Amino acid sequence: MIDRTEVEFWREKMQNFVEKEMWPYEPLLPRFENTLPVKVTNNIIGKMKEQGLWSLTVPKKLGGQGLSTPLYCAVREALGRTVLWGITGLHLGGSGDPLMILYHCNDEQKERYLFPLMRGDLLVSFAQTEPGAGADQAGMKTRAVRKGSGWVLNGHKTLITQGTVSDFVIVFASTDPEKGRKGVTCFLVDKGTPGFIIGDTIETMGGDRLGDLHFKDCYVPDSQLLGMPGDGFRMAQNWFIGNRITLQPPICLGIVDRTIEELLRVFPNEVDDRWLGQIQAEYQRARLLMYDAAYKFDQLEDPQYEASLSKVATVGLAMKVLRRALEISGSHGYAVDSMFQRYYRDVRRLPITEGSMETQKMVTSRALIRGFSPVDSLSPNYLGEVGEYV
Template sequence: MIDVKEIEFWREKMQKFVEKEMWPFEPLLPRFENTLPVKVTNNIIEKMKEQGLWSLTVPKKLGGQGISTSSYCAVREALGRTILWGMTGIHLGGSGDPLMVLYHCNDEQKERYLFPLIRGELIASFAQTEPGAGADQAGMKTRAIRKGSGWVLHGHKTFITHGTVSDFVIVFATTDPEKGRKGVTCFLVDKGTPGFIIGDTIETMGGDRLGDLHFKDCYIPDSQVLGIVGNGFRMAQNWFIGNRITLQPPICLGIVGRTIEELLRVFPNEVDDKWLGQIQAEYHRARLLMYDAAYKFDKGEEPQYEASLSKVATVGLTMKVLRRALEISGSHGYAEDSMFQRYYRDVRRLPITEGSMETQKMVTSRALIRGFSPVDSLSPITVSEVGGYV
C-alpha cells in the first residue's frame, strides 16, 4: 500500500512553499521566457534547500530525501500551482533531482556529473529528438563510429529543452545500425567539446527556449559512455516510464486545481455547475491513474500502460480546463498578465513532448490487442487514500 501520510506531508510542505516563496515572484516572469533574474532564482533554490525540498528523489545514501515516486508526484502537483513550475533552474535536472539515467554513471562520472547536479551546480539536457525521426530510437540518424579508444559523433538533435544553456548533454546515438534499438548507446557530452555545435535557439509560443544541437566529427572518449555500449535504449526505458509519471501528470493536476480555484474566486457566477461536476469526476479519474502508475513504479514494475494512460488523462483534462477558463474569463483571461493565458501557452506543448498524446494512445491500444488485461493490473488505491480535491 502507498504511504498516505508521507504523500500528504510532502504535498502540504511544497504547497506552503509555493504560496509563500514562489507566488510573490510570478509577476516578474517575462512574457515569453521561463527565466527569472538570477538573484531571484538562486534565492528560491536556497530556500528549497533550507526547507528540505531539494534532492527529494535522490537516495538517502547519496544525501537525498529518498522519497517515493508517489510522494514526488504530490510534490510536483503542488509545484504545478504556480506559473513558475517550468522555470530554468528547478526543472529537468534541477531541484537536485537528476535525470534517472545518470544513476548509471560510473564512479568517475558521478563525481563529474551526478553529484554536481544533485548539488544544483549544473544543468543537463536530454538529447534524443531528431529532425524527421522525432524521439523514435529505432529511426535514429545520429551515429557514433568507433575510433581508437573512443567514438566520433555525427548527427543533429533538435527541440532540446535547455539545450542552449546546459553544461552537458546526454546524447543518444546509434553505434550499431543493424541492431536497431539494441544498437543505441548513450554518451555524456560536455559543452565546449570540439565538434559539439550549439545552433539556433528555437523560440516557442510558451516560455520554453529549445536548442538545436549539431555534432560534427565530435570525438568522445570511452570514459564518456554512459552505461554499456548498445544498452542505451534499455537503460533509458525505465527512465522514460518514470518520467512519464512524474514530469507532466502531477504538474497538470496542480494547474487544474489552481485554475478551478481562480475561476470560482473571480467568476463564480459564470462557472456552470454541470461542467464543474464533470471536471471534478475527470480530475479524480486522472489523479487515480497517476497514483496507480506511481504505486506500481515504486514496487519495481514497469507500468508503461498505466504511465501512458496517466499522460493522456491528465494532459487532456488540463487543456480542456484551460480552454474553458479562457472562454469564461473573456478579455480578462486573454490579457497579458492573466494566469490562464500563461498556463495555456506553457501547457500547449505537453500533448507533443515526452511522447505525444497519439503515441500514448497507440501504446495503450497495442497493449490491449496483445492481451494485456487492465482489470488484472488494478492496484488497491482508493480516492480516500490519495486525498485532495479541486
C-alpha cells in the same frame, strides 16, 4: 504501502512554499520566457534547500531524501500551482533530482555530473530528437564510430529543451545501425567539446527556448560513455516511463487545481455547476491513475500501461480546463499577463513531449488488443489504499 499522512504532509509542505516563496515572483517572469533573474532563481533554490525540498528522490545513500514516487508526485502537484514550475534551474533535473538515467553513471561520472546536479551547480539536456526522427530511435541518423579509446559523433539534434544553456548534454547515437534500437548508445558530452556546436535557439509559443545541436567529428572518450554500448534505448525507455508518471501528470493536476481555484475566485457566477462537477470527477480519476502508476513503479512492476493512461488523462484534463478558463474569463484571460494564457501556452507542449499523446493512446490500445485487461492493471489493495484519499 502508500501512507496517506505522508502524502498530505509533502503536498502541503510544498504548497506552503509555493504560495509564500514563489507566487510573489510570478510577476517577474518574462512574458515569453521561463527564466527569472539569476539572483531570484538562486534565492528560490536556496530556500528550497533550507526547507528540505531539495534532492527529494535521490537515494539516501547518495545524500538525498529517498522519497517514494507517490510522495514525489505529491510534491510536484503542489509545484504545478505556480506558473514558475518550468523555470530554468528547476526544470530538467529540477529541485536537485537528477534525470533518472544518470543513476547509470559510474563513480567518476557521479563526481563530474550526478553530484553537481544534485547541488544545483549544473544544467543538463536530453538530446534524442532529430529532424527526421522524434521518438523513433530506430530511425536515428546520429552516428558514433569507434576511434581509438573513444568515439567520433556526427549528427544533428533539434528541439532540445535547455539545449543552448546546459553545461552538458545526454546524447543518443547509433553505434550499430544494423541492430536498430539495440544499437543505440548514450554519451555525456560537455559544452565546449570540440565538434559540439550549439546552433540556433528555437522560439516557441510557450516559455521554453529549445536548442539546435550539431556534432561534427566530435570526439568523446570512453569515459563519457553512459552505460554500455547498445544500452541507450533500454535506459531511455525506463527514464521515459518514470517521467510520464512524475513530471507531467502531477504538474497538470496542480495546474488544474489552481485554475479552478482562480476561476471560482474571480468568476464565481460564470462557472457552470454541471461542468465543474464533471471536471471534479475527471480530476479524481486522473489522480487515481497517477498514484496507481507511481505505486507500481516503486514495486518494480511494469507501469508502462498505467503511465501512458496517466499522461493521457492528466494532460488532456489540463488542456480542457484551461480552454474553458479562457472562454469563461474572456478578454481578461486572453490578456498577455493572464495566468490562464500563460499556463495554456506552457502546457500546450506537454501533449507532444515525453512521448506524444497519440503514442500513449497507441500503447494502451495495443495492450487491450493483445488481451490485456484493465482490471489486471490495479495494484494490490489499490482501491483500499489509494482510492481512499487520492
